[in-house]
Amino acid sequence: MAIDRRDFLKIAASTALFSLPMLSKAATQAKGRVVVIGGGYAGATAAKYLRTWSNGGLDVIVVEPRSQFVSCPLSNLVLGGNKDINDLTFGYDLLKSNHGIQWVNDEVVAIDAASRVVKIKQGEITYDRLVIAPGIDFMFEQLPMLQSPEAQAVVPHAWKAGAQTVNLRKQLESMKDGGVFVMSIPKASYRCPPGPYERVCQVAFYFKNYKPHSKIIVLDANAEIISKKGLFTKAWAEMYAGMIDYRPNSSVVDVDVATKMVKTEFETVQANVLNVIPPQRSGKIAQIVGAANVDKRWCEVDFLTYESKVVPNVHIIGDAVSAALPKSAHMATSQARVCANAIVALMSDQAHDTSPVFANTCYSYVSDKMAMHVANVYRYDANKKMMVPAEGGGVSDKPSELEGNYAQAWAKNIWSDVLT
């Protein structure tokens, strides 16, 4: 008798109980301790799902120096005057209490990978497996004049959300109408490919409404806009005509912090407000443990488990991972879950998933209300041994308020998932 899809689903749902023997290897409880360094999108997600998917069998300890979670996604809207930094700031209480995650508010100073010990300022924590989600660090050796906190207060990067974001917004507020905002973008790869171009939109939106004689100069080290290029180009031309001077192939080689003059290989540019986004590499902890083996910048991992190819029992997730994948928050959360499931499997002597699949959606706001996306499903390619985009992915036809609403839903739901 022919069964159509509806019937198949009904039968499958009701007989799932009896198809279990194939799935029932899960009878062994995962036990042991996993330490997670970093409480950002990747680390917080890993901690939560390690607890959830091990049914509480795994002890999870997070080491995070900051007492609050501040979202980088949407932080450009603070610059545009369209969000307050407090809208993006959360505590970790619900995450800790809902999932029984042990939390250490401290900084990692060293890792003894051979003995499996994490050394923090207050003492030591042993681990069975270690997850490092350190985010990014800046390569100040290329721009040593920006190394000090004092210099970064004058020339902010605002590429780690929080005080830096507020600082840059305040500088824009203080700038006189007719002034020049100069922003530099490092060569790919860096955290959040469309982020700098979204920032240009947000500052342009603010200028258009409040300081219409002001100008924006974009010094992009890349040869062209590297994400949502057609959409950003059109938005700049149509919504902010005459305001944005985009200069590709312009790497910053020197910065005079006191005068806010910036030099590229070809020219010197004077800014009233200067935002230098420095070149990046994986966060300090990944460097310390010796996992950053790709150009000494990013970490090579097994894309089925996120275990470091260099340091055993150490898993790296989030922006620090070397991948052809965009360094995005959504990507970080998906990597964290593949990693969490793999660790649960490894610590309960089960086979881990050999063909992970996940989706990625990334929104950029071109104004206060209008946004556009790039979205893709990614699946593991057994030949290339990495995640590759599946078919059907792409970008919006155009920015819209509808997508602006969807972007808000993305933010609220991902914060709900990561932080509760």
Place this chain on the structure above:
Amino acid sequence: MIKKTHKSLLVSVGFFVFSLNAYADAYSNKSIATTPHIQTLAASCGACHGSQGNSVGGSSVLAGLDASHFVLQMMAFRNGSRSATVMQRHAKGLTVEEINDLAIYFAQQKRVTALIPPNQRLAE
């Protein structure tokens, strides 16, 4: 005590272990047909649709959604008969089998009021 007995009963007949304590019920939402593969895939839908498909709002709630309805909508996104801004990309990137598996997974998730983490004043 009842929980422990129930647990060992499930284990001894080779069934997938249910988390029976309150925290796990609320947050692991484990279903019988869940595999780590589908868990991971379904969880990536959570960025827009909330944990286990319990959206806080602004996107459809997938938790407890009728499975055949889910399949019909995803196939409609896939072939363009339902217009969308972004869902057609996800529907096209998934296989039909994955769409079916996700339908079953989400249908079995408990519908709960999603938690919204409260904002704080930046302390830095």
